[in-house]
Amino acid sequence: MVELKMKTLVGMTIEKWAQSPVTSEMVRPYPVEKEEVILVFLDGSNLTVKEAEDGSGQIVWEWSDTKRPFSCRPKDGPMKVKISEDVDSGRLEILASGTGETVLLVSREEVDFCEEMFEKTPRIMEKRPVWIFAGGSGFGKSTLGRFLELQGKIIYETDSDQRLPNIIMADVIVAGNRNRSLSIDDICARLPDGVEPIFVEFSLAEEYLTKK
Structure with a gap:
């Protein structure tokens, strides 16, 4: 079932960290570097896109209402976006409502994200x-x-x-x-x-x- 939402996007950050994924035998191998994309919306909600922690390589996303800082913002100011979410098929699409440009496209296998739409703030940490x-x-x-x-x-x-x-x-x-x-x-x-x-x-x- 596809769920549609309209929100105002105000910020974005890409977080990098070390992670030990849990394997099927519940063994944590040596850590590897991971990253996740976090979109921050005007209503206080956040969308986090990341690789599943089970080591499968599958892309997942989750919503939260935790207050988050961000290191990038839309170049032309807060952006109204249309969000199409299909949890059953593992597909998420976010489009700029004014132009129809793709901000974020997520499937179970990959993430297509348009970083060019954003500018860095003083909070950015490249590494x-x-x-x-x-x-x-x-x-x-x-x-x-x-x-x-x-x-x-x-x-x-x-x-x-x-x-x-x-x-x-x-x-x-x-x-x-x-x-x-x-x-x-x-x-x-x-x-x-x-x-x-x-x-x-x-x-x-x-x-x-x-x-x-």
């Missing part, structure tokens, strides 16, 4: 972010990492291995203090190409204020 948590012990680096893991992020703790792997594929790296000779440069040297490391230092507020 996949990788946060490196560093600082003293007992400040919550691992605790915050576990919270993020529950949200689907891939977390790597340097203290979990005696030697770092050649390539660290993760969204968040918790730099432990067990190996005193380990430096942030050592960690960054093992990140894959195309990522943007972001350094986050955990410390007591009074130490920060003293430095100032």
Whole structure:
């Protein structure tokens, strides 16, 4: 059954992250890089298009009302769009209501998305972010990492291995203090190409204020 909607598109973002898909044997292989397209609408709804987490490669989409920031916006301002959605056949089509141009076309096998209709905002991040948590012990680096893991992020703790792997594929790296000779440069040297490391230092507020 085809469902038709009219909405006003105000923003878009493409998020990149690391993911361990669950296989049929419920085994999570080594993480791979994934990305999803998120469209943000004036009524507060969001549409997320991504690859299914079961490793099948099938394209799926989902709606939500969670408030989301966006890194791109339509070049000519908010755009009225016509949305044709057929869940049974796995087909989704979004057209600009004024011109009939295709904004987004989704089937089970592929995504056709017109990035040329959008312009970047100052929030854009071209590369996949990788946060490196560093600082003293007992400040919550691992605790915050576990919270993020529950949200689907891939977390790597340097203290979990005696030697770092050649390539660290993760969204968040918790730099432990067990190996005193380990430096942030050592960690960054093992990140894959195309990522943007972001350094986050955990410390007591009074130490920060003293430095100032």
